[in-house]
Amino acid sequence: MDADVLIIGAGPVGLIAALDLSSRGVSVILVEERDFLEPPSVKCNHVASRTMESLRRLGIAAEVRAAGLPRDYPQDVAFRTSLTGREFARIPIPASGQRYTSRTGPDTGWATPEPPHRINQTFLEPILARQVARAPGVTLLNRVRFRSLAQDSSSVSAVVCDAGGAHERTIRVRYLIGADGGRSPVRKQIGAKLGGDPVLQHVQSTCIRAPELYSRMTAREPRAWGYYTFNARRVGHVYAIDGRGMFLVHTYLSPEEAETEGAVDRDAAIRAILGVDEMFEYEVVSKEDWIARRLLADRFRDRRVFLAGDACHLWVPFAGFGMNAGIADALNLTWLLGACLGGWAEDGILDAYEAERWPITEQVSRFAMDHQRKLARPGIPGALEEPTPEGEAARRSFGAAMRALNEPQFAAAGLNYGYAYHGSPIIAYDGEEAPGYTMGDYVPSTVPGCRAPHCTLADGSSLYDHLSPGYTAVVPGGIEVTVLAAEARRRGIPFAVLESDVLAPQYREPVTLIRQDQTVIWRGVPPDRETSARLWEKLRGAGG
Numbered sequence: 214m215d216a217d218v219l220i221i222g223a224g225p226v227g228l229i230a231a232l233d234l235s236s237r238g239v240s241v242i243l244v245e246e247r248d249f250l251e252p253p254s255v256k257c258n259h260v261a262s263r264t265m266e267s268l269r270r271l272g273i274a275a276e277v278r279a280a281g282l283p284r285d286y287p288q289d290v291a292f293r294t295s296l297t298g299r300e301f302a303r304i305p306i307p308a309s310g311q312r313y314t315s316r317t318g319p320d321t322g323w324a325t326p327e328p329p330h331r332i333n334q335t336f337l338e339p340i341l342a343r344q345v346a347r348a349p350g351v352t353l354l355n356r357v358r359f360r361s362l363a364q365d366s367s368s369v370s371a372v373v374c375d376a377g378g379a380h381e382r383t384i385r386v387r388y389l390i391g392a393d394g395g396r397s398p399v400r401k402q403i404g405a406k407l408g409g410d411p412v413l414q415h416v417q418s419t420c421i422r423a424p425e426l427y428s429r430m431t432a433r434e435p436r437a438w439g440y441y442t443f444n445a446r447r448v449g450h451v452y453a454i455d456g457r458g459m460f461l462v463h464t465y466l467s468p469e470e471a472e473t474e475g476a477v478d479r480d481a482a483i484r485a486i487l488g489v490d491e492m493f494e495y496e497v498v499s500k501e502d503w504i505a506r507r508l509l510a511d512r513f514r515d516r517r518v519f520l521a522g523d524a525c526h527l528w529v530p531f532a533g534f535g536m537n538a539g540i541a542d543a544l545n546l547t548w549l550l551g552a553c554l555g556g557w558a559e560d561g562i563l564d565a566y567e568a569e570r571w572p573i574t575e576q577v578s579r580f581a582m583d584h585q586r587k588l589a590r591p592g593i594p595g596a597l598e599e600p601t602p603e604g605e606a607a608r609r610s611f612g613a614a615m616r617a618l619n620e621p622q623f624a625a626a627g628l629n630y631g632y633a634y635h636g637s638p639i640i641a642y643d644g645e646e647a648p649g650y651t652m653g654d655y656v657p658s659t660v661p662g663c664r665a666p667h668c669t670l671a672d673g674s675s676l677y678d679h680l681s682p683g684y685t686a687v688v689p690g691g692i693e694v695t696v697l698a699a700e701a702r703r704r705g706i707p708f709a710v711l712e713s714d715v716l717a718p719q720y721r722e723p724v725t726l727i728r729q730d731q732t733v734i735w736r737g738v739p740p741d742r743e744t745s746a747r748l749w750e751k752l753r754g755a756g757g
Contacts, residue, residue: 295488
């Protein structure tokens with residue numbers, strides 16, 4: 214074998230998959246068509262809390278949080294008649310420098326060691342690429358293109374060539390991950406099909422450089438990371454990329470406008486969103502128009518080949534949850550592959566990947582689709598821009614409605630923490646239903662399949678900081694799990710015990726068993742030898 218795992222695609226999903234596999238002692242070859250450190254297009258402006266928790270485990274959360282917007286730049290979302298016009302609502306989100314201490318805003322009271330972070334992918338990806346370039350056991354091949362694959366009962370052989378199409382060679386590995394985006398050649402090779410809603414919205418997306426915009430905005434209001442603009446001429450979104458004058462402008466097209474190419478004058482639309490006249494100068498850095506979709510692959514796996522991220526699901530890129538869901542795919546899969554390649558799990562453990570991730574991505578895609586449809590019909594009041602009492606009343610009412618509609622996506626506790634894995638072959642369910650969740654709200658729970666509730670321990674560390682690479686038994690002081698531990702050692706399963714008297718109230722059972730991705734997989738009284746043996750066989754994919 215040339216390596217244990219071949220990853221096609223070095224975007225955030227592929228890069229984090231490589232880092233996690235490296236941390237497990239798994240050898241990796243990562244193939245990417247672009248040059249090393251070639252920046253991606255300006256897209257995806259958000260790293261979710263659950264992703265930040267995983268970056269904390271990988272040791273790079275602090276580096277990521279220090280990048281992007283300046284440390285004192287507010288990450289608020291403002292609602293205005295135009296970028297330089299009247300502001301009528303705001304969702305407060307702290308600057309990165311105050312993220313661990315601020316209690317202002319709807320996402321600052323979360324039970325997590327790592328709050329979310331706003332950073333554009335153009336800054337995030339180089340951090341990950343540099344980490345991968347020095348990660349043990351990882352070979353990064355830039356300017357290399359994937360062509361085809363074949364697999365047998367023990368390996369996958371992939372044909373690759375250089376970016377120009379020459380110098381073909383074959384790479385033989387045990388497993389292959391297709392993290393190669395929405396047009397995924399790997400998906401096509403295994404015959405997986407996308408299905409869903411192919412067109413929800415057409416968007417003109419333009420990255421511009423305009424440092425003078427800040428001086429054109431009202432001095433009464435602080436800067437913001439995101440600006441939602443509404444006026445009779447155009448509805449759009451503007452995102453601050455570097456805090457110094459680079460912005461991403463989204464112009465939303467009506468169905469009628471989308472039917473005819475060139476029907477919307479890009480410059481005129483941008484000026485309507487910004488609220489500037491034709492004399493104002495700005496530089497177009499890049500253009501990347503896109504279509505909002507809701508598409509999900511009919512399967513995420515073909516034997517030894519797996520799909521992750523945009524290769525298996527595409528949806529409206531609201532709140533960055535396309536990228537973050539892809540990273541969650543990758544970390545679910547790399548944990549399973551690490552268990553298999555580490556020799557303590559059977560091949561059956563890999564069946565959990567599709568069983569766990571497909572239903573969750575289907576749920577999240579519907580959240581995104583439903584939210585996009587609400588945003589597409591804002592019903593702008595006619596008096597919204599008027600400097601009159603009627604205009605003031607319209608702004609007050611519309612602002613309250615827009616904040617209520619959008620706050621759940623920018624303070625998405627439910628999408629971060631609320632989902633649960635149902636029907637997994639490697640989770641020992643006990644009959645209790647997991648609590649429901651919405652985009653913005655969730656109920657902490659230790660029902661098997663749920664995210665283990667966070668708590669800060671007596672020494673100030675996070676419970677998550679103590680999770681082993683395999684499983685951790687969380688117990689109150691005085692509870693013994695010697696039999697469970699002995700049966701884990703007999704099978705070579707990584708196992709640790711976390712004993713604490715300051716656990717969250719949801720830890721009501723004597724023993725709560727948690728795997729490294731923070732998923733509760735069993736709870737109950739300390740089991741005897743027979744029960745422990747049966748439990749471990751199930752958890753390691755050998756039945757039971």
